Amino acid sequence: MFGRGTGLASLWRYLLAGLGLAALLAGILAIVYLTAPQSAPGPDISRSKKTANGLFVASFQPERGIIKQGELQSWLLTLKTVAGAPVEGAAISVSGGMPQHNHGLPTSPQATDYLGEGRYRIEGLKFTMSGVWQLRFAISAAAGSDTVVFNVVL
Amino acid sequence: MIRLSRLLALAAVLLVAGCGKPQFSDAEKNTIASLALNALPALKPDTTNRFADVPAAAALGSTLFFDQGMSHDGNVSCSTCHKIDRQFQDDLPQAVGVGRTNRRSMPLAGVARNPWFFWDGRRDSLWAQALTPLENPLEQAGNRAAFAHYIQKRFGERYERIFGPLPDLSTVPANASPLGNEAEQAAWKAMTPTQAEGVNRVFANIGKAIAAFERSIEPAQTRFDRFAIDLASGAKPKGDAAFSPEEMLGLKLFIGKANCVTCHNGPRFTDNSFHNTGVPPVKDLPLDRGRFDAVAQVEADPFNCFGAFRDGDAGACGELRFMVKAAPELVRAYKTPSLRGAATRPPYMHAGQFSSLEEVVAHYAKAEASVEGTSEVHPLQLSDHERAALVAFLKTLSE
Numbered sequence: 012m013f014g015r016g017t018g019l020a021s022l023w024r025y026l027l028a029g030l031g032l033a034a035l036l037a038g039i040l041a042i043v044y045l046t047a048p049q050s051a052p053g054p055d056i057s058r059s060k061k062t063a064n065g066l067f068v069a070s071f072q073p074e075r076g077i078i079k080q081g082e083l084q085s086w087l088l089t090l091k092t093v094a095g096a097p098v099e100g101a102a103i104s105v106s107g108g109m110p111q112h113n114h115g116l117p118t119s120p121q122a123t124d125y126l127g128e129g130r131y132r133i134e135g136l137k138f139t140m141s142g143v144w145q146l147r148f149a150i151s152a153a154a155g156s157d158t159v160v161f162n163v164v165l
Numbered sequence: 166m167i168r169l170s171r172l173l174a175l176a177a178v179l180l181v182a183g184c185g186k187p188q189f190s191d192a193e194k195n196t197i198a199s200l201a202l203n204a205l206p207a208l209k210p211d212t213t214n215r216f217a218d219v220p221a222a223a224a225l226g227s228t229l230f231f232d233q234g235m236s237h238d239g240n241v242s243c244s245t246c247h248k249i250d251r252q253f254q255d256d257l258p259q260a261v262g263v264g265r266t267n268r269r270s271m272p273l274a275g276v277a278r279n280p281w282f283f284w285d286g287r288r289d290s291l292w293a294q295a296l297t298p299l300e301n302p303l304e305q306a307g308n309r310a311a312f313a314h315y316i317q318k319r320f321g322e323r324y325e326r327i328f329g330p331l332p333d334l335s336t337v338p339a340n341a342s343p344l345g346n347e348a349e350q351a352a353w354k355a356m357t358p359t360q361a362e363g364v365n366r367v368f369a370n371i372g373k374a375i376a377a378f379e380r381s382i383e384p385a386q387t388r389f390d391r392f393a394i395d396l397a398s399g400a401k402p403k404g405d406a407a408f409s410p411e412e413m414l415g416l417k418l419f420i421g422k423a424n425c426v427t428c429h430n431g432p433r434f435t436d437n438s439f440h441n442t443g444v445p446p447v448k449d450l451p452l453d454r455g456r457f458d459a460v461a462q463v464e465a466d467p468f469n470c471f472g473a474f475r476d477g478d479a480g481a482c483g484e485l486r487f488m489v490k491a492a493p494e495l496v497r498a499y500k501t502p503s504l505r506g507a508a509t510r511p512p513y514m515h516a517g518q519f520s521s522l523e524e525v526v527a528h529y530a531k532a533e534a535s536v537e538g539t540s541e542v543h544p545l546q547l548s549d550h551e552r553a554a555l556v557a558f559l560k561t562l563s564e
Contacts, residue, residue, distance in 0.1 A: 081431055083483040112427065114494050114541055117438045118487040135487025139436035140427045141196075 054143050054162040062157035067091065067098055067150060069159045071133075078138065080165055083118065085134045087126070088148060097129030101152035105133060107145045107160075116144075141165040188413060194396060196420045201393035202386050205432040208277055212477030213470055214292050214373045217380060221327050225320060226378030229371060234315060235299065237306035238263055243298065243375070246270040252506050253382060258517020259450075264303035267450045269517045274384040274505060275433050277376070280484045284499045284515040285459035286439060289485050290475075291379055292372035293468040299371070300344050308342035308349045313367040328370045332363025365467070369474040384433065384505045389416075389561040408561065414551065415558025423529070423545055423555060428501045434562070439498035443533050443540030447516045454537065455515070456498040460490050496538030508556075508563035522556045 059070035067090050074085045090098035103122040108115035117139045124132040138144055144163040150156065189197065198204060216222035229235055230243045246260045247253040253273035255261075260270040268284055276282075282294035298304035299312060316324050317331050325331060337360050341352035353361065391406035402408065408416070420426045428436050439456040446453055463485065468474050470482035479486075489495065499515045513519045519528060530552065532544040547555070 081437065083487065112541060113539075114440070115489070115492055117436075117489065118484075119489050120487060135483060137487075139438045140430055142427065 054164065056162050056164055058161070060159060060161075061093070062150065062159040064155075064157045065093065066155050066157040067152075067159070068093060068095075069148065069150070069161075071146070071148075071161045074132065078163065078165060080138055080141065083135060083137050085123075085132050086136055088122070088131045088133050090129045090131065090150060090152070092154060097127075098150075098152045098154070099125070099129070101131065101150050103131055103133075104149045106147045106149075109140070109142055109144055111142055112140075116146075120146075138163065138165050189396070189417070193417070193420060196426060197393050197416070198397045199430070200389075200420075200426070200432060200434065201397070202384060202390040202432050203394060205275075205384075208380060208383075211277070211291070211376070211380075212481045213290055213475045214376055215476040216327060216370070216373045217377050219327060219377060221323070222374045223377035223381060225323050225327060226374035226376065228320070229375055230378055234319065235305060235307065235312070236263065237308075237311075241305050243295075243305075246298075246304070247273055252510050254510055256510060256512075258447075258512045258520075260304070262298070262301075262304035263306040266301075266303045267453060268515055269512065271502070272506060272510060273379060273382045275503060276382060277380040278433065278437075279500075280437050281439075281463075281500060283459070285455045286500055287459035287462040288466065289463050289469050289482075291376035292369065293466060295372040295375040295379075296368060296468055299368075300342055302346075308340050308345040309364050309368040310337055310341035310349075310352070311339060312371060313337065313364045314339060316367055316371065324367075324370070327374070331367065332360075334363070336360065337364060365474065369468055372468070384503070387505065387562050388564040389558075392561070405564070409557070411554045411557045412561055415554035415556070416561075418547075418551055418555055419558055423547065423551075424542075425529075425555075429504050434504040435501040437501070439495065439500055440541050441494060441497045441535050441538045442499070442529075442542050443535040444497075444499070444514045444518050444528070445533070446536060447518060450516060453516070454496055456500075457495040457538075460488065460495065463488070464490075493538060494541070497535055498538070504559060504562055506563050508560040522559055523552070526552045526555050 058072055059068065061068055069091075070089045072087050072089075074087050078084070088103065090101055092098060105120045105122070106116070116137075118135050118137045120133050120135040122131045123134040126132060136146075142165060144165065145160055146163060147158060147160045149158050211217040230247075231249075233240055233242045233245070235242055241262045245262060246255045247270060248255055254270045258269060260266045260268065271284070277291055279291075280286075280289070282288040282291065283297075288294040288297060296309075299307050300309065313331075313334055314337070317334055321331060337356065338352040340349050341356060341364070342349045343353050344350075345353070356364075388405050392402050392408050395402040395406050418425075419429075428438070428440055430436050441455070463469055466472070470485045471479065475481070507513070508522060511520055511522070513522070513525050519525050526547070529542055530545045530547045532540060532542045534540060
């Protein structure tokens with residue numbers, strides 16, 4: 012593609028000029044890279060935390076251990092009191108989305124099963140793109156109502 | 166000019182290859198690998214259609230797909246709009262069957278992997294989808310009683326070898342359907358429940374046979390895939406797998422600054438989801454609100470996953486069960502189409518709104534507000550060179 016039909020001398024000219032330009036481009040690229048917006052300090056991605064008003068301790072884990080992009084999957088939400096007792100009979104609703112993209116969840120996940128020891132199966136989750144996903148749980152149980160937000164990063 | 170561009174190209178080559186600098190970061194390399202065709206998992210069985218992988222069913226389905234007898238006027242088949250030598254689409258802005266439709270025909274490569282069908286996802290399985298054009302007055306314009314009679318007359322023996330005995334159709338009216346014209350609807354209402362169930366069963370099996378055939382339509386390897394394989398293995402892409410600096414830049418933009426990969430992701434370049442991207446409606450076509458109106462339609466479809474004609478258990482109905490039913494973002498949201506092969510099949514978008522990839526890229530750069538609902542895309546600062554690079558990259562998905 013390059014230098015087809017050109018003599019050795021002119022190839023050298025091209026090379027020299029090319030190197031000069033390359034250096035220039037490298038400089039420009041470096042500036043672009045250095046000034047490109049750096050991603051803000053990562054979101055809180057802990058899988059276990061106190062709910063907003065401190066009523067419960069919630070933890071949230073994929074049921075099969077791994078997150079697969081683009082597939083329906085279930086997660087487990089485990090609810091304990093601050094003293095460590097399992098929270099039973101909780102009503103849970105799920106909402107969320109991707110704050111960076113201004114859209115909600117592509118599915119409407121639900122708490123479908125109580126598995127004992129404070130563990131609830133959350134079914135119908137689907138992460139369709141990489142980025143930061145926010146999942147918000149509204150929980151109401153004998154002790155009262157509270158909310159918790161988990162960030163899931165893909 | 167030629168000299169300068171040659172120099173620039175040479176400089177770019179030296180920059181990316183000659184100086185040993187990595188062309189792509191590790192994160193970018195991972196993204197590129199996730200888009201390559203070899204990342205496509207094997208096609209999963211469809212438990213809602215127990216004939217999905219039965220060769221005889223696929224063979225009958227293929228016959229029906231190309232059979233113009235499967236229409237009211239004897240002139241239209243699935244292949245009228247889904248042409249085998251045109252990526253199973255028809256190059257028209259809006260499809261034409263018995264009448265002119267309101268949407269663009271969709272190419273079918275990899276279609277069996279979709280959770281939702283049509284631009285708005287108003288069907289939830291490949292076999293339920295196939296029943297829709299058969300009775301749509303603008304497409305094949307038939308009715309299910311007529312299809313059942315036709316199957317018995319033309320393919321009775323083949324049908325029974327796959328699906329078992331046909332129901333007794335001797336007293337079933339020649340034309341009847343709950344969705345047909347007034348006379349067909351009246352005829353349908355006059356049928357006994359056993360007759361209706363028998364006709365519906367044959368109708369559903371037509372869909373299942375066609376779906377079995379469509380499962381074999383898969384995307385083919387492209388230059389991009391050869392490039393991606395070499396990149397992942399650390400080999401220097403050779404021959405047509407080598408990308409020009411422009412294609413390389415286009416790929417970088419696609420997965421980076423231009424954000425295309427947020428929606429066009431995975432080896433099929435689609436997240437299988439619905440988004441309002443601000444594509445304007447076509448003048449004079451009926452109101453089209455995309456996903457917003459499709460939710461009720463798929464829920465009401467008697468052939469959906471919750472219906473009586475599903476094989477297997479309801480565990481396969483997760484998409485329907487956990488579907489988003491009401492949200493402002495469903496307004497004018499359409500399914501993210503695959504971009505494989507897109508460069509060689511204009512026009513683009515759900516009603517053929519744009520006639521070239523240049524227009525598509527200009528649309529994304531400008532990101533005009535949606536006429537209804539809120540567009541999810543935001544304006545992009547793209548130079549002319551960058552726009553051309555995006556288009557050059559998209560072309561590598563068709564070569």
